[in-house]
Amino acid sequence: MSSKEQGLHLVLEVWRQKGPEDAGRFESYVLDSVSPDNSFLEMLDQLNEKLVKEGQEPVAFDHDCREGICGACGCVVNGQAHGHEKGTTLCQLHMRSFPNGAKLVLEPFRATAFPVLRDLVVDRSAFDRIIQAGGFVSVSTGSAPDANLVPVAKDNAEKAMDAAACIGCGACVASCKNSSAMLFTSAKVSHLALLPQGQVERERRVAAMVAQMDAEGFGACTNTQECEAACPKEISIENIARMNREFFKAKLKRL
Amino acid sequence: MSEPAPSPGSSARISAPIATPRAGFLHAGLSSVTKKYAVAMSGLALVGFLFAHLAGNLLILIPGAFDQYAAALHASPLLPLAEIGLFAVFVVHVALALVCARANRDAKPQKYAVAATRGKATLASRTMVITGCTVLVFVIVHIAHMKFRAPLFGNPTVETGSQWVLRTLAHPLGALFYAAGVCAVGVHLSHGVWSLFQTLGWNSKRWHARLTCLSRAVGALLAAGFLLIVVYALLRGGR
Numbered sequence: 001m002s003s004k005e006q007g008l009h010l011v012l013e014v015w016r017q018k019g020p021e022d023a024g025r026f027e028s029y030v031l032d033s034v035s036p037d038n039s040f041l042e043m044l045d046q047l048n049e050k051l052v053k054e055g056q057e058p059v060a061f062d063h064d065c066r067e068g069i070c071g072a073c074g075c076v077v078n079g080q081a082h083g084h085e086k087g088t089t090l091c092q093l094h095m096r097s098f099p100n101g102a103k104l105v106l107e108p109f110r111a112t113a114f115p116v117l118r119d120l121v122v123d124r125s126a127f128d129r130i131i132q133a134g135g136f137v138s139v140s141t142g143s144a145p146d147a148n149l150v151p152v153a154k155d156n157a158e159k160a161m162d163a164a165a166c167i168g169c170g171a172c173v174a175s176c177k178n179s180s181a182m183l184f185t186s187a188k189v190s191h192l193a194l195l196p197q198g199q200v201e202r203e204r205r206v207a208a209m210v211a212q213m214d215a216e217g218f219g220a221c222t223n224t225q226e227c228e229a230a231c232p233k234e235i236s237i238e239n240i241a242r243m244n245r246e247f248f249k250a251k252l253k254r255l
Numbered sequence: 256m257s258e259p260a261p262s263p264g265s266s267a268r269i270s271a272p273i274a275t276p277r278a279g280f281l282h283a284g285l286s287s288v289t290k291k292y293a294v295a296m297s298g299l300a301l302v303g304f305l306f307a308h309l310a311g312n313l314l315i316l317i318p319g320a321f322d323q324y325a326a327a328l329h330a331s332p333l334l335p336l337a338e339i340g341l342f343a344v345f346v347v348h349v350a351l352a353l354v355c356a357r358a359n360r361d362a363k364p365q366k367y368a369v370a371a372t373r374g375k376a377t378l379a380s381r382t383m384v385i386t387g388c389t390v391l392v393f394v395i396v397h398i399a400h401m402k403f404r405a406p407l408f409g410n411p412t413v414e415t416g417s418q419w420v421l422r423t424l425a426h427p428l429g430a431l432f433y434a435a436g437v438c439a440v441g442v443h444l445s446h447g448v449w450s451l452f453q454t455l456g457w458n459s460k461r462w463h464a465r466l467t468c469l470s471r472a473v474g475a476l477l478a479a480g481f482l483l484i485v486v487y488a489l490l491r492g493g494r
Contacts, residue, residue: 207401214286218362220355222450225375241457244454
């Protein structure tokens with residue numbers, strides 16, 4: 001019988017950490033009969049069912065929508081955030097992407113600003129605080145306006161939409177050698193800076209969000225572009241250039 | 256103006272609060288983007304200097320021209336001012352880059368068990384600190400040797416600047432040292448030039464490929480230009 005009919009045989013090296021204060025270590029598990037049609041998270045479910053049956057602690061991992069739009073899931077598979085497939089969240093990564101007998105090393109996202117809570121779960125509330133610092137529109141814009149009542153240039157609408165596709169999963173931070181959050185922050189800054197509704201707070205927003213990003217302990221961008229390649233929503237580093245422009249325009253205006 | 260006071264948000268953090276790594280005096284209250292901007296601006300000025308430096312140095316290929324140029328340069332009352340300015344730009348570039356590098360290291364205290372990239376990072380982009388420190392050491396030795404005439408590569412008893420340069424570069428250790436130094440500069444700039452445009456915000460999807468090409472071309476051109484002088488000195492046997 002082929003491996004497709006039998007299912008995949010996998011060797012998993014999983015990071016196990018009881019809590020934030022625990023040092024953590026890798027533990028090995030062997031998993032058989034994994035359907036190639038399973039998602040990565042379903043494979044983890046299968047592992048956890050096995051562990052529970054054996055009386056062991058299941059592996060903690062984040063997940064919510066399981067359809068690639070919420071940004072809750074994510075871990076590092078063989079050194080790559082969300083695994084090796086392009087433009088894919090962990091929940092949309094399927095086991096057919098791996099050969100039979102594959103050895104998979106699973107680690108949590110690593111960053112000072114993303115402390116590990118347990119196993120593969122990290123605390124990404126630093127992102128929430130960056131949003132709280134300025135990633136919103138607080139002026140009254142009334143009820144939903146009629147379509148095209150507020151004119152937005154097609155090019156700006158497209159760019160704003162592309163930036164708004166960021167789901168805040170943290171893969172950019174995880175894949176960056178400096179754990180920089182500049183792709184995330186710049187996507188949020190760009191999204192609002194490109195739209196008429198974001199203009200009132202435009203300067204205050206970028207200054208506050210960059211300051212919060214720094215205070216959280218994220219590193220600075222050295223333009224290696226790994227974030228863009230790892231991003232499940234393929235957010236462009238063009239946004240980082242835009243954020244830098246916005247930041248200095250804001251500083252110059254305030255002088 | 257002052258930057259808005261950010262809260263580290265320790266109340267909302269479930270686990271132990273992290274230290275604030277930007278608190279050191281070296282950061283001088285500057286944001287990461289401001290520091291990067293200063294590194295990029297000073298880098299741009301240094302690239303400009305390198306082109307001028309190479310143009311002047313290539314005069315060594317024309318007999319007599321280099322010493323004439325050097326004499327004119329040293330006679331200029333503006334030279335000390337230019338030297339102080341260049342030194343200041345260099346210090347800003349190195350100091351802020353190292354401050355950022357330290358903060359970047361603190362931001363990622365634990366590496367992954369499996370090292371992998373998505374193929375976007377290049378050797379040059381991942382080793383900017385290493386090539387930068389190599390260039391720093393090179394520049395210190397280079398200034399001690401060329402400006403203050405430290406007898407490092409043999410001790411040629413020569414009169415003119417061009418003789419000092421050519422005999423140094425014909426010395427095996429001198430040739431190797433200068434070749435390695437300018438190669439480090441080339442590798443550094445092959446990422447650095449593109450990177451400075453991105454940091455200054457002068458980049459977009461449309462310009463990205465052109466700027467990466469420009470960056471590699473600038474790195475290769477400057478390294479090749481300076482290497483040409485080394486090769487010329489070796490072929491001439493230091494005369």
